[in-house]
Amino acid sequence: MDLIIGNSSPIRRIKELICQVVDTDLNVLICGESGVGKELVALSLHNLSKRNKHQIVKVNCAALPGELLESELFGYEKGAFTGAVKSKPGKFEMANQGTMFLDEIGDMPLPLQAKLLQVLQDGAFARVGGLEEINVNAWVIAATNHDLEQDVQKGIFREDLFYRLNIIKIVVPPLRERKEDIPLLIEHLLNKHQSVSKGRHITISDRLKKIFSEYYWPGNVRELENYVRRIMVLGDSDALEEEILKRMDVSTRECSTSEIWAPDESLLNSVLENCKQEAQGKFPSLKEIKKKSVARIERIVIEEALRRTKGNRKQAAQLLQISYKALLYKIKDFKVKMPQKNPEEVLELKLPENTSFI
Ligand SMILES: Nc1ncnc2c1ncn2[C@@H]1O[C@H](COP(=O)(O)OP(=O)(O)OP(=O)(O)O)[C@@H](O)[C@H]1O
Ligand SMILES: [Mg+2]
Numbered sequence: 001m002d003l004i005i006g007n008s009s010p011i012r013r014i015k016e017l018i019c020q021v022v023d024t025d026l027n028v029l030i031c032g033e034s035g036v037g038k039e040l041v042a043l044s045l046h047n048l049s050k051r052n053k054h055q056i057v058k059v060n061c062a063a064l065p066g067e068l069l070e071s072e073l074f075g076y077e078k079g080a081f082t083g084a085v086k087s088k089p090g091k092f093e094m095a096n097q098g099t100m101f102l103d104e105i106g107d108m109p110l111p112l113q114a115k116l117l118q119v120l121q122d123g124a125f126a127r128v129g130g131l132e133e134i135n136v137n138a139w140v141i142a143a144t145n146h147d148l149e150q151d152v153q154k155g156i157f158r159e160d161l162f163y164r165l166n167i168i169k170i171v172v173p174p175l176r177e178r179k180e181d182i183p184l185l186i187e188h189l190l191n192k193h194q195s196v197s198k199g200r201h202i203t204i205s206d207r208l209k210k211i212f213s214e215y216y217w218p219g220n221v222r223e224l225e226n227y228v229r230r231i232m233v234l235g236d237s238d239a240l241e242e243e244i245l246k247r248m249d250v251s252t253r254e255c256s257t258s259e260i261w262a263p264d265e266s267l268l269n270s271v272l273e274n275c276k277q278e279a280q281g282k283f284p285s286l287k288e289i290k291k292k293s294v295a296r297i298e299r300i301v302i303e304e305a306l307r308r309t310k311g312n313r314k315q316a317a318q319l320l321q322i323s324y325k326a327l328l329y330k331i332k333d334f335k336v337k338m339p340q341k342n343p344e345e346v347l348e349l350k351l352p353e354n355t356s357f358i
Pocket of ligand 1: 041
Protein backbone atom coordinates (compact mmCIF):
# COMPACT_ATOMS: atom_id res chain seq x y z
CA MET A 1 0.00 0.00 0.00
CA ASP A 2 2.94 2.25 0.69
CA LEU A 3 3.56 2.11 -3.05
CA ILE A 4 0.68 4.48 -3.69
CA ILE A 5 1.52 7.98 -2.58
CA GLY A 6 -1.25 10.50 -2.02
CA ASN A 7 -3.70 11.61 0.59
CA SER A 8 -6.44 13.10 -1.59
CA SER A 9 -9.89 11.64 -1.08
CA PRO A 10 -9.91 9.63 -4.37
CA ILE A 11 -6.56 8.07 -3.47
CA ARG A 12 -7.73 7.28 0.07
CA ARG A 13 -10.83 5.66 -1.42
CA ILE A 14 -8.69 3.58 -3.78
CA LYS A 15 -6.55 2.39 -0.86
CA GLU A 16 -9.70 1.40 1.02
CA LEU A 17 -11.03 -0.46 -2.01
CA ILE A 18 -7.76 -2.30 -2.39
CA CYS A 19 -8.00 -3.52 1.22
CA GLN A 20 -11.58 -4.66 0.67
CA VAL A 21 -10.81 -6.53 -2.53
CA VAL A 22 -7.59 -8.26 -1.57
CA ASP A 23 -8.00 -12.05 -1.17
CA THR A 24 -11.50 -12.08 -2.63
CA ASP A 25 -10.17 -13.39 -5.96
CA LEU A 26 -12.80 -11.27 -7.73
CA ASN A 27 -11.61 -9.98 -11.09
CA VAL A 28 -10.55 -6.35 -10.96
CA LEU A 29 -10.64 -3.80 -13.76
CA ILE A 30 -8.45 -0.74 -13.25
CA CYS A 31 -9.34 2.26 -15.43
CA GLY A 32 -7.73 5.62 -15.91
CA GLU A 33 -5.74 7.81 -18.26
CA SER A 34 -2.19 6.97 -19.17
CA GLY A 35 0.33 7.50 -16.37
CA VAL A 36 -2.16 7.75 -13.48
CA GLY A 37 -0.75 4.74 -11.63
CA LYS A 38 -2.87 1.79 -12.80
CA GLU A 39 0.05 -0.61 -12.72
CA LEU A 40 0.91 0.55 -9.22
CA VAL A 41 -2.62 -0.30 -8.09
CA ALA A 42 -2.28 -3.77 -9.64
CA LEU A 43 1.05 -4.29 -7.82
CA SER A 44 -0.45 -3.14 -4.52
CA LEU A 45 -3.36 -5.54 -4.92
CA HIS A 46 -0.98 -8.43 -5.54
CA ASN A 47 1.50 -7.47 -2.82
CA LEU A 48 -1.20 -7.27 -0.19
CA SER A 49 -2.86 -10.54 -1.19
CA LYS A 50 -2.05 -14.07 -0.06
CA ARG A 51 -0.83 -14.65 -3.57
CA ASN A 52 2.23 -12.50 -2.96
CA LYS A 53 4.39 -15.59 -2.41
CA HIS A 54 3.84 -16.29 -6.09
CA GLN A 55 4.43 -14.11 -9.11
CA ILE A 56 2.44 -11.28 -10.59
CA VAL A 57 2.85 -11.81 -14.32
CA LYS A 58 2.22 -8.86 -16.61
CA VAL A 59 1.25 -9.01 -20.26
CA ASN A 60 0.83 -5.84 -22.26
CA CYS A 61 -1.99 -6.67 -24.67
CA ALA A 62 -1.18 -3.66 -26.87
CA ALA A 63 2.44 -4.62 -27.40
CA LEU A 64 2.02 -7.74 -29.55
CA PRO A 65 -0.03 -8.61 -32.63
CA GLY A 66 -2.88 -11.13 -32.10
CA GLU A 67 -1.15 -14.43 -32.82
CA LEU A 68 1.99 -13.62 -30.87
CA LEU A 69 -0.13 -12.40 -27.99
CA GLU A 70 -2.02 -15.68 -27.97
CA SER A 71 1.15 -17.77 -27.69
CA GLU A 72 2.55 -15.34 -25.10
CA LEU A 73 -0.55 -15.74 -22.94
CA PHE A 74 -1.32 -19.39 -23.43
CA GLY A 75 1.99 -20.90 -24.57
CA TYR A 76 2.41 -23.28 -27.48
CA GLU A 77 3.24 -26.89 -28.30
CA LYS A 78 6.18 -27.98 -30.40
CA GLY A 79 5.34 -27.67 -34.12
CA ALA A 80 2.35 -25.40 -33.50
CA PHE A 81 3.80 -22.96 -36.04
CA THR A 82 7.02 -22.45 -37.98
CA GLY A 83 9.77 -21.83 -35.48
CA ALA A 84 8.04 -23.58 -32.57
CA VAL A 85 10.90 -26.05 -32.13
CA LYS A 86 9.93 -26.87 -28.57
CA SER A 87 6.92 -26.41 -26.34
CA LYS A 88 6.71 -23.31 -24.22
CA PRO A 89 4.38 -22.48 -21.33
CA GLY A 90 2.50 -19.21 -21.52
CA LYS A 91 2.17 -16.38 -19.04
CA PHE A 92 -1.11 -17.75 -17.67
CA GLU A 93 0.69 -20.91 -16.57
CA MET A 94 3.44 -18.83 -14.99
CA ALA A 95 0.82 -16.89 -13.07
CA ASN A 96 -0.66 -20.05 -11.54
CA GLN A 97 -1.34 -19.44 -7.81
CA GLY A 98 -0.29 -15.84 -8.39
CA THR A 99 -1.75 -12.91 -10.31
CA MET A 100 -2.21 -12.36 -14.03
CA PHE A 101 -2.05 -8.66 -14.86
CA LEU A 102 -3.53 -7.96 -18.29
CA ASP A 103 -2.41 -4.45 -19.12
CA GLU A 104 -4.05 -2.44 -21.93
CA ILE A 105 -6.85 -5.01 -22.12
CA GLY A 106 -8.83 -2.70 -24.41
CA ASP A 107 -6.31 -3.44 -27.16
CA MET A 108 -6.83 -7.21 -27.09
CA PRO A 109 -8.04 -8.44 -30.51
CA LEU A 110 -11.59 -9.85 -30.58
CA PRO A 111 -10.70 -13.50 -31.35
CA LEU A 112 -8.40 -13.61 -28.35
CA GLN A 113 -11.05 -12.03 -26.17
CA ALA A 114 -13.14 -15.16 -26.76
CA LYS A 115 -10.32 -17.41 -25.54
CA LEU A 116 -9.73 -15.22 -22.51
CA LEU A 117 -13.42 -15.37 -21.66
CA GLN A 118 -13.23 -19.13 -21.71
CA VAL A 119 -10.28 -19.10 -19.28
CA LEU A 120 -12.15 -16.77 -16.96
CA GLN A 121 -15.20 -19.02 -17.05
CA ASP A 122 -13.55 -22.42 -16.79
CA GLY A 123 -10.09 -21.71 -15.39
CA ALA A 124 -8.75 -23.91 -18.18
CA PHE A 125 -7.30 -23.55 -21.67
CA ALA A 126 -5.14 -25.35 -24.21
CA ARG A 127 -1.76 -24.16 -25.45
CA VAL A 128 -1.60 -23.05 -29.10
CA GLY A 129 -1.40 -26.25 -31.18
CA GLY A 130 -2.19 -28.37 -28.11
CA LEU A 131 -5.14 -30.50 -27.05
CA GLU A 132 -4.41 -31.06 -23.40
CA GLU A 133 -6.48 -28.95 -21.04
CA ILE A 134 -4.38 -26.91 -18.64
CA ASN A 135 -5.93 -25.69 -15.41
CA VAL A 136 -4.84 -22.43 -13.87
CA ASN A 137 -5.70 -20.62 -10.72
CA ALA A 138 -4.67 -17.02 -11.27
CA TRP A 139 -6.17 -13.80 -9.94
CA VAL A 140 -7.01 -11.76 -13.02
CA ILE A 141 -6.46 -8.02 -12.83
CA ALA A 142 -6.87 -5.99 -16.02
CA ALA A 143 -6.12 -2.35 -16.77
CA THR A 144 -7.11 -0.01 -19.55
CA ASN A 145 -7.15 3.62 -20.55
CA HIS A 146 -10.03 2.96 -22.96
CA ASP A 147 -13.66 3.60 -22.18
CA LEU A 148 -14.56 -0.10 -22.41
CA GLU A 149 -18.30 0.56 -22.20
CA GLN A 150 -17.99 2.66 -25.32
CA ASP A 151 -15.83 -0.03 -26.97
CA VAL A 152 -18.57 -2.55 -26.20
CA GLN A 153 -21.10 -0.30 -27.90
CA LYS A 154 -18.81 0.07 -30.90
CA GLY A 155 -18.53 -3.72 -31.10
CA ILE A 156 -14.77 -3.82 -30.58
CA PHE A 157 -14.90 -5.27 -27.07
CA ARG A 158 -16.99 -8.29 -26.07
CA GLU A 159 -19.77 -7.41 -23.70
CA ASP A 160 -19.61 -10.76 -21.88
CA LEU A 161 -15.87 -10.34 -21.31
CA PHE A 162 -16.42 -6.78 -20.09
CA TYR A 163 -18.85 -7.99 -17.42
CA ARG A 164 -16.50 -10.79 -16.40
CA LEU A 165 -13.58 -8.42 -15.94
CA ASN A 166 -15.53 -5.55 -14.48
CA ILE A 167 -16.60 -7.25 -11.25
CA ILE A 168 -14.63 -4.75 -9.19
CA LYS A 169 -13.81 -1.49 -10.94
CA ILE A 170 -11.12 0.82 -9.64
CA VAL A 171 -11.00 4.17 -11.39
CA VAL A 172 -7.76 6.07 -10.89
CA PRO A 173 -8.52 9.75 -11.48
CA PRO A 174 -6.20 12.01 -13.47
CA LEU A 175 -3.62 14.02 -11.54
CA ARG A 176 -5.40 17.28 -12.42
CA GLU A 177 -8.31 16.12 -10.27
CA ARG A 178 -6.15 15.50 -7.19
CA LYS A 179 -3.56 18.24 -7.32
CA GLU A 180 -3.26 18.24 -3.54
CA ASP A 181 -1.19 15.06 -3.96
CA ILE A 182 1.50 16.83 -6.01
CA PRO A 183 3.74 18.00 -3.09
CA LEU A 184 3.78 14.49 -1.57
CA LEU A 185 4.46 12.95 -4.95
CA ILE A 186 7.35 15.36 -5.60
CA GLU A 187 8.91 14.45 -2.27
CA HIS A 188 8.47 10.75 -3.00
CA LEU A 189 9.89 11.02 -6.52
CA LEU A 190 12.92 13.00 -5.33
CA ASN A 191 13.68 10.14 -2.91
CA LYS A 192 12.92 7.46 -5.45
CA HIS A 193 15.41 8.85 -7.95
CA GLN A 194 18.02 9.98 -5.44
CA SER A 195 20.72 7.99 -7.21
CA VAL A 196 20.53 10.10 -10.40
CA SER A 197 21.37 13.31 -8.53
CA LYS A 198 24.81 11.91 -7.61
CA GLY A 199 24.62 13.03 -3.99
CA ARG A 200 23.58 16.62 -4.77
CA HIS A 201 20.67 17.92 -2.71
CA ILE A 202 17.95 18.84 -5.18
CA THR A 203 14.83 20.80 -4.32
CA ILE A 204 11.96 22.02 -6.44
CA SER A 205 11.41 25.78 -6.16
CA ASP A 206 8.13 27.17 -4.80
CA ARG A 207 7.64 28.92 -8.14
CA LEU A 208 7.81 25.64 -10.04
CA LYS A 209 5.54 23.97 -7.48
CA LYS A 210 2.99 26.71 -8.09
CA ILE A 211 3.23 26.20 -11.85
CA PHE A 212 2.79 22.47 -11.27
CA SER A 213 -0.35 23.17 -9.27
CA GLU A 214 -1.85 25.07 -12.20
CA TYR A 215 -0.76 22.73 -14.96
CA TYR A 216 -3.13 20.36 -16.74
CA TRP A 217 -0.97 17.16 -16.50
CA PRO A 218 -1.95 15.32 -19.69
CA GLY A 219 0.69 12.65 -18.88
CA ASN A 220 -0.32 12.46 -15.20
CA VAL A 221 2.11 11.11 -12.56
CA ARG A 222 4.45 9.71 -15.21
CA GLU A 223 4.88 13.22 -16.63
CA LEU A 224 5.57 14.60 -13.15
CA GLU A 225 8.08 11.81 -12.57
CA ASN A 226 9.86 12.63 -15.82
CA TYR A 227 10.13 16.32 -14.87
CA VAL A 228 11.50 15.48 -11.43
CA ARG A 229 14.10 13.14 -12.94
CA ARG A 230 15.05 15.73 -15.51
CA ILE A 231 15.62 18.39 -12.86
CA MET A 232 17.66 15.93 -10.83
CA VAL A 233 19.93 15.23 -13.77
CA LEU A 234 20.06 18.57 -15.58
CA GLY A 235 19.17 20.98 -12.76
CA ASP A 236 17.34 23.12 -15.34
CA SER A 237 14.26 24.22 -13.37
CA ASP A 238 14.15 27.57 -15.15
CA ALA A 239 13.99 26.04 -18.62
CA LEU A 240 11.32 23.60 -17.45
CA GLU A 241 9.26 26.42 -15.94
CA GLU A 242 9.34 28.22 -19.26
CA GLU A 243 8.38 25.11 -21.21
CA ILE A 244 5.40 24.33 -19.03
CA LEU A 245 4.21 27.92 -19.04
CA LYS A 246 4.43 27.94 -22.82
CA ARG A 247 2.42 24.74 -23.01
CA MET A 248 -0.23 26.16 -20.66
CA ASP A 249 -0.32 29.33 -22.70
CA VAL A 250 -0.95 27.49 -25.96
CA SER A 251 -3.94 25.65 -24.56
CA THR A 252 -5.48 28.68 -22.88
CA ARG A 253 -4.38 31.53 -25.17
CA GLU A 254 -7.60 31.60 -27.14
CA CYS A 255 -9.53 31.68 -23.93
CA SER A 256 -8.15 34.54 -21.86
CA THR A 257 -10.76 35.89 -19.45
CA SER A 258 -11.73 38.78 -21.67
CA GLU A 259 -12.39 36.44 -24.56
CA ILE A 260 -14.56 33.93 -22.74
CA TRP A 261 -17.75 33.74 -24.67
CA ALA A 262 -21.03 33.95 -22.83
CA PRO A 263 -24.51 33.81 -24.35
CA ASP A 264 -26.02 37.27 -24.92
CA GLU A 265 -29.67 38.26 -24.65
CA SER A 266 -30.53 37.67 -28.30
CA LEU A 267 -29.23 34.16 -28.09
CA LEU A 268 -31.25 33.47 -24.96
CA ASN A 269 -34.34 34.93 -26.62
CA SER A 270 -33.96 32.65 -29.57
CA VAL A 271 -33.60 29.66 -27.23
CA LEU A 272 -36.89 30.72 -25.65
CA GLU A 273 -38.54 31.05 -29.08
CA ASN A 274 -37.31 27.63 -30.03
CA CYS A 275 -38.67 26.07 -26.86
CA LYS A 276 -42.03 27.75 -27.45
CA GLN A 277 -42.18 26.38 -30.96
CA GLU A 278 -41.38 22.92 -29.66
CA ALA A 279 -44.15 23.25 -27.08
CA GLN A 280 -46.48 23.90 -30.07
CA GLY A 281 -47.64 27.37 -29.21
CA LYS A 282 -48.15 26.66 -25.51
CA PHE A 283 -45.92 28.50 -23.14
CA PRO A 284 -43.36 25.99 -21.86
CA SER A 285 -43.00 25.39 -18.14
CA LEU A 286 -40.06 27.08 -16.44
CA LYS A 287 -38.62 23.70 -15.54
CA GLU A 288 -38.78 22.53 -19.12
CA ILE A 289 -37.32 25.71 -20.55
CA LYS A 290 -34.51 25.69 -18.02
CA LYS A 291 -33.55 22.12 -18.87
CA LYS A 292 -33.68 22.62 -22.62
CA SER A 293 -31.94 25.98 -22.58
CA VAL A 294 -29.10 24.78 -20.43
CA ALA A 295 -28.58 21.72 -22.62
CA ARG A 296 -28.57 23.80 -25.79
CA ILE A 297 -26.26 26.43 -24.44
CA GLU A 298 -23.92 23.77 -23.10
CA ARG A 299 -23.83 22.18 -26.52
CA ILE A 300 -22.95 25.45 -28.21
CA VAL A 301 -20.23 26.24 -25.70
CA ILE A 302 -18.77 22.73 -25.94
CA GLU A 303 -18.72 22.95 -29.74
CA GLU A 304 -16.98 26.31 -29.43
CA ALA A 305 -14.38 24.88 -27.03
CA LEU A 306 -13.76 21.96 -29.39
CA ARG A 307 -13.33 24.33 -32.31
CA ARG A 308 -10.77 26.36 -30.40
CA THR A 309 -8.82 23.28 -29.42
CA LYS A 310 -8.94 21.79 -32.92
CA GLY A 311 -11.09 18.95 -31.63
CA ASN A 312 -8.70 18.06 -28.79
CA ARG A 313 -11.12 16.84 -26.13
CA LYS A 314 -8.61 16.91 -23.29
CA GLN A 315 -7.78 20.55 -23.91
CA ALA A 316 -11.45 21.37 -24.42
CA ALA A 317 -12.27 19.83 -21.03
CA GLN A 318 -9.57 22.02 -19.52
CA LEU A 319 -11.01 25.15 -21.14
CA LEU A 320 -14.44 24.26 -19.87
CA GLN A 321 -13.05 23.32 -16.47
CA ILE A 322 -14.82 20.00 -16.37
CA SER A 323 -13.33 16.52 -16.23
CA TYR A 324 -12.45 14.75 -19.45
CA LYS A 325 -15.00 12.04 -18.68
CA ALA A 326 -17.76 14.59 -18.04
CA LEU A 327 -16.99 16.14 -21.43
CA LEU A 328 -17.24 12.74 -23.15
CA TYR A 329 -20.65 12.16 -21.58
CA LYS A 330 -21.87 15.58 -22.61
CA ILE A 331 -20.60 15.13 -26.18
CA LYS A 332 -22.65 11.96 -26.35
CA ASP A 333 -25.75 13.23 -24.54
CA PHE A 334 -26.01 16.55 -26.39
CA LYS A 335 -24.98 15.03 -29.74
CA VAL A 336 -22.18 17.58 -29.98
CA LYS A 337 -20.73 17.99 -33.47
CA MET A 338 -16.96 17.58 -33.63
CA PRO A 339 -15.26 20.42 -35.54
CA GLN A 340 -13.93 19.94 -39.04
CA LYS A 341 -10.19 20.10 -39.18
CA ASN A 342 -9.98 23.56 -40.69
CA PRO A 343 -7.43 25.76 -38.91
CA GLU A 344 -9.18 28.99 -39.90
CA GLU A 345 -12.38 27.78 -38.35
CA VAL A 346 -10.49 27.03 -35.15
CA LEU A 347 -9.29 30.60 -34.85
CA GLU A 348 -12.80 31.95 -35.37
CA LEU A 349 -13.83 33.14 -31.93
CA LYS A 350 -17.35 34.39 -32.65
CA LEU A 351 -20.30 32.15 -33.08
CA PRO A 352 -21.93 32.24 -36.51
CA GLU A 353 -24.76 34.81 -36.54
CA ASN A 354 -27.50 32.40 -37.53
CA THR A 355 -26.66 29.78 -34.94
CA SER A 356 -29.29 27.08 -34.92
CA PHE A 357 -30.22 25.23 -31.78
CA ILE A 358 -31.42 21.92 -33.06
N1 LIG B 1 0.21 7.48 -6.52
C1 LIG B 1 1.47 7.25 -6.93
N2 LIG B 1 2.47 7.19 -6.04
C2 LIG B 1 3.73 6.99 -6.43
N3 LIG B 1 4.11 6.81 -7.71
C3 LIG B 1 3.16 6.84 -8.64
C4 LIG B 1 1.78 7.05 -8.31
N4 LIG B 1 1.06 7.00 -9.42
C5 LIG B 1 1.92 6.76 -10.43
N5 LIG B 1 3.19 6.66 -9.97
C6 LIG B 1 4.40 6.44 -10.78
O1 LIG B 1 4.15 6.99 -12.06
C7 LIG B 1 4.60 6.13 -13.10
C8 LIG B 1 3.43 5.73 -13.95
O2 LIG B 1 2.57 4.88 -13.19
P1 LIG B 1 1.93 3.55 -13.83
O3 LIG B 1 2.89 2.89 -14.76
O4 LIG B 1 1.38 2.74 -12.71
O5 LIG B 1 0.78 4.25 -14.66
P2 LIG B 1 -0.27 3.59 -15.67
O6 LIG B 1 -1.58 4.16 -15.32
O7 LIG B 1 -0.13 2.10 -15.65
O8 LIG B 1 0.21 4.20 -17.06
P3 LIG B 1 -0.02 3.61 -18.57
O9 LIG B 1 -1.48 3.68 -18.85
O10 LIG B 1 0.72 4.58 -19.42
O11 LIG B 1 0.52 2.24 -18.57
C9 LIG B 1 5.28 4.95 -12.41
O12 LIG B 1 6.65 5.16 -12.31
C10 LIG B 1 4.64 4.94 -11.02
O13 LIG B 1 5.50 4.38 -10.07
MG1 LIG C 1 0.44 0.79 -17.22
